[in-house]
Amino acid sequence: MTDTSKLLDCAIETAQAAGRHAASNCSRRANTVLRTSHDVKLELDLECQKIAAGIISETFPDHSFLGEENTGHNASKDSRFLWVVDPIDGTVNFSHGFPFWCSSVAVQDRKGNTIAAAVFAPHTDELYTASLDEQAKLNGSTISVSKTSQMTDAMILTGLDQDIVSNLPPMYFAKTIALASQKVRVAGAAALDLCRVAAGQSDGYFEAGIFTWDIAAGGLIVEKAGGKSEMLAKISNQPHRKAFMATNGRIHEMLKSILKDGIASIQGSKDQH
């Protein structure tokens, strides 16, 4: 039986090692291996993932690994545990020197439930942690979600959903949330967005097409801070991509109902990218 605290210790060590490597090499932040119209893949993404994978495989040689930079996880390992790693979440921010990015590490059971999670933001030296056995913490101190109970008072973090469903107008979700809430913010690093929800600095988070490695750690951290997280839809033909929300719990159903029509379009669309 693997002890949850050992899993959490390894998640912390991994997130800190990956994050510190990126931070201490930020002079190379613009060295790009791939550039698309709205995204980049950096040399440092690959290096940091290698460091993360090395620590995990040394500590738990039988565990499986899924990382953003190599999505075909090592299925050869028949493991009860899957490590889900985003070595640099907020890559575009990082590449510009905008200090809102982090390393996100989660370990999941066979059903995809996160057991232990660590998110490390080197610039602010913030380490967010949680496990099934432990409350959400920031640098060792317990954190909890906000008490906001009305959508009109809520600040919601989101991403820009320009390519999710072709039968919805561009930015449909961001606009829909903006009209219903006090403010929408697009900060650019989903794992850290979720940690801000957990810390009560934002009331909710939603993205229509976010990847497993962006939310696996932060989703548990929100829940263990007293909030709620929920997968709303899977994006077809993209096994690791989904519509996902997390809130302080109090506004959960309100935000969900605002998103309902758009989510129905995702579920009904045969033309997802």
Ligand code: LIP
């Ligand atoms: C990014 C996010 C960002 C989100 C993007 C993207 P990456 O992750 O966390 O907030 O809007 O969809 O997935 O690529 O920087 O690891």
